[in-house]
Amino acid sequence: MRVVVQRVSQASVTVDSKIVADIQKGLLVLVGIEEADTQEDIDWLAGKIIKMRIFGDENDVMNCSVQDIDGNIIVVSQFTLHASTKKGNRPSYIKAAKPDFAIPMYENFVSAIEKEFGKKVQTGIFGADMKVSLLNDGPVTIVMDSKNRE
Template identity: 50%
Template sequence: MRILLQKVSEASVTIDGEVHGAIKKGFCLLVGAEDSDTSEEVEYLVRKISKLRVFEDADDKMNLSLNDVDGSVLSVSQFTLYANTKKGNRPSFVDAGDPAHAEKIYAEFNQKMAATGIPVATGVFGADMQVALVNDGPVTIWFDTDHK
């Protein structure tokens, strides 16, 4: 699994001109899965992200988690995180998970993240989405379970 995390002051996903999910302070997560991903990868990422301390404390140190700041998550599926650009100018997506499997992993990730008590808004798997966000910091962190 791959997740690109951005700490945001706000984020939203719009589908067909209507806002489908929106958050204020929290994380905008772009989530990709491959065929070998299982519940083990999901649980690892939920644990890492739900406890990630990147919000400033009273001393302006990145020391607080989502729970500490009443933050939320906007989770957006994104198979293009598995783009292979080694050859030519057109990316290959053969490493991205089969859509049925990737959708299952994405749903499981969202359910387990919500089970931590963190509010989770989502996009729609496979939809054409417009994502808007204000990256706070900026803070952008890459997670790849192949390199945990």
């Protein structure tokens, strides 16, 4: 499971000209799921994301988590995070999980984040053509892969 975590001042997701998610200060989490992912990957990433200290404290030092600042989270599925660009110019998405596996894993990931976070998480719509808007704060962008924990 691969995620891109972005610290944002504002983020939203629009589908068919309708805003389906909208937050102010918090995290925008893009998540890509592969067939080899398990509940262990979900739990590890959810814990890391919620506890990650990437928000400024009173001295503007990155010492606070999204919970500490009472921020919000949007989670968006993005199969292109598993693109392979080794051959040619057209990315291959062969490692990205098919919807019958990816959808329940995505839903479990959102639930695990909500459980760790203690409040509702907003989401995009799985498989939809989404327009994601964000104001990256910092910028702070962190990429994590549950298969590379060391």
